[in-house]
Amino acid sequence: MRVVDINEMKEIEKVAIEEYGFTESLIIENVGTRGADFIEDSILEELDYVGEIVLLVGRGNNAADGLAISRNLVNRGHRVRAFILFPDDDQSSEEQQKQVHLAKSYGVRINEVKNINQVQSYFEETQDSYVVIDAVLGTGFKLPLSQYLFELFNCVNNSKSITIAVDIPSGITANIGAKSSVAISADFTLAIGLPKTGHYIDEGARHSGQVLTLDVGFPKALISGGDKALLTSDVIGHTFGARNKFAHKNTFGHTLVVGGSPGLTGACIMASNGALKVGTGLVTAATWKESYYELTGRSLPEVMTGLIPSSAKDKESIINELDRYDAVVIGPGLGVNETSRDIVIELLSQFAGPVVVDADAIKVLDLSKDSELLHTRKYPTIFTPHMGEFAKFTGASVDEVLQRPIDYLKEVVDRTNSCFIMKGPCSFLGFPNGNVFINYYPNDGMATGGSGDVLAGILGGLLAQNPLDRNQSGIFMDKTMLYQAICLGVGAHTVAGKIAAKKYGVRAMTATSIIEHLSDAFQELNEDDIY
Ligand SMILES: NC(=O)C1=CN([C@@H]2O[C@H](COP(=O)(O)OP(=O)(O)OC[C@H]3O[C@@H](n4cnc5c(N)ncnc54)[C@H](OP(=O)(O)O)[C@@H]3O)[C@@H](O)[C@H]2O)[C@H](O)CC1
Numbered sequence: 001m002r003v004v005d006i007n008e009m010k011e012i013e014k015v016a017i018e019e020y021g022f023t024e025s026l027i028i029e030n031v032g033t034r035g036a037d038f039i040e041d042s043i044l045e046e047l048d049y050v051g052e053i054v055l056l057v058g059r060g061n062n063a064a065d066g067l068a069i070s071r072n073l074v075n076r077g078h079r080v081r082a083f084i085l086f087p088d089d090d091q092s093s094e095e096q097q098k099q100v101h102l103a104k105s106y107g108v109r110i111n112e113v114k115n116i117n118q119v120q121s122y123f124e125e126t127q128d129s130y131v132v133i134d135a136v137l138g139t140g141f142k143l144p145l146s147q148y149l150f151e152l153f154n155c156v157n158n159s160k161s162i163t164i165a166v167d168i169p170s171g172i173t174a175n176i177g178a179k180s181s182v183a184i185s186a187d188f189t190l191a192i193g194l195p196k197t198g199h200y201i202d203e204g205a206r207h208s209g210q211v212l213t214l215d216v217g218f219p220k221a222l223i224s225g226g227d228k229a230l231l232t233s234d235v236i237g238h239t240f241g242a243r244n245k246f247a248h249k250n251t252f253g254h255t256l257v258v259g260g261s262p263g264l265t266g267a268c269i270m271a272s273n274g275a276l277k278v279g280t281g282l283v284t285a286a287t288w289k290e291s292y293y294e295l296t297g298r299s300l301p302e303v304m305t306g307l308i309p310s311s312a313k314d315k316e317s318i319i320n321e322l323d324r325y326d327a328v329v330i331g332p333g334l335g336v337n338e339t340s341r342d343i344v345i346e347l348l349s350q351f352a353g354p355v356v357v358d359a360d361a362i363k364v365l366d367l368s369k370d371s372e373l374l375h376t377r378k379y380p381t382i383f384t385p386h387m388g389e390f391a392k393f394t395g396a397s398v399d400e401v402l403q404r405p406i407d408y409l410k411e412v413v414d415r416t417n418s419c420f421i422m423k424g425p426c427s428f429l430g431f432p433n434g435n436v437f438i439n440y441y442p443n444d445g446m447a448t449g450g451s452g453d454v455l456a457g458i459l460g461g462l463l464a465q466n467p468l469d470r471n472q473s474g475i476f477m478d479k480t481m482l483y484q485a486i487c488l489g490v491g492a493h494t495v496a497g498k499i500a501a502k503k504y505g506v507r508a509m510t511a512t513s514i515i516e517h518l519s520d521a522f523q524e525l526n527e528d529d530i531y
């Protein structure tokens, strides 16, 4: 499913109208019937709700959409009370006025709000829970919010209502998910035509609840394509299906995991186990001399072990045998110091294959210092930072990145010619072909030490299996396979986390339980609907 910003949405609407002869009124009519279908089938019937539905009406086309939905609900026998928030305003859009008129004729109960107390006392007097449709502000919202709407939104948020936002929760900006003082906290958001970037960023993600997209009849040619999409099974494809029954262990590659300083060998072990459990043929974990026995004492018998050189010039080291490996993961528990930096740089310069750069390996690098090395590297480099690591790497503050994650992601991908997975409750994947994928699956059970190490291992394990089409000098020919393998890794990690949370609960699940459920995750990924 494509995701758009406001300019892209406006362009789609413009082309649909100018070139296809579609009209704004037709869109609003489609919102009306599709929105009413969803609310009736998935909310009113599920809750067995027969009370009054409250509609909050602003003055733009978002309000027109909400009124069209409500008119259809009334026509199907439900009761709707509409609070017209700006009744004496001569700036209401033409479509809004048309829809107010239609709503009245169809029997929507209209309350013209002269004073916010009217709405407040309605909510106070009726102690029942409500269903509220929020059609105050959509993509036309501009910060800041007035005192009047501030009080209204607080009143709605403090009620026990099930709230359905039309297009985007009111008070959230549709591009970057920003809010001023307060925004409607929705349980469901009905995205018109396509989801917007603001549904997945920062406050937007916190306020949107479950985002469902209403097909309002835009031509397919206009709503497909684009550079941003949700990570779904059709994106992941079926790269994992292509295993050869007659293969031997070398067919499935050898992953080297480099990390684990004293006290932190668990990170290296979890990454190694993650690699092992996605079907890589061989895994070697390499650590510093000081932590070698700690590592060997804790690792699985399937995992081979080795030493990181004490300096990049140390000849008796794994770095000098790099051609034995098909993919490298560097960083989990590695430690942040000059020697680590030397090793990371050496590995990126010398290894002729994909490198997953995680955790401490990201911390020792720096965008302005290292972009040239990264950009000129001939083989795939995949960074897996969380928001803090990403910000530090770029030199920006976490707040700056949080507000415009997609812009930052695209810029950094461009400057390094590397793939980036910006991890968080909603992860953003950026690829050098300009594509961005949004993996929206908040699971607080994944906010546990080691879940990032597991992801890095999964990616290293998948990339070692050589799903990639290389020419004779090992250069990757078809980057699509690379991007698909990365999407598969992120998808498998997410689904395994979902299954682990179901089994153990979000409190008791750990990073190891993600690894444990990779097998179920691959089975689920084989089915069509992954999330
Ligand atoms: N996706 C599509 O192609 C379509 C989407 N549609 C729906 O239309 C809205 C966008 O409608 P628009 O009329 O452009 O804007 P809004 O309804 O969001 O709101 C505009 C009005 O709100 C006022 N406003 C803006 N900021 C504030 C604020 N901080 N406080 C108070 N009022 C505010 C604004 O006033 P101005 O003075 O700034 O003009 C407007 O009066 C979209 O979200 C979809 O729901 C259509 O169905 C068509 C196709």
Ligand SMILES: [K+]
Pocket (backbone or CB within 6 Å): 062, 134, 135, 136, 137, 138, 165, 166, 167, 168, 169, 170
């Ligand atoms: K809204």
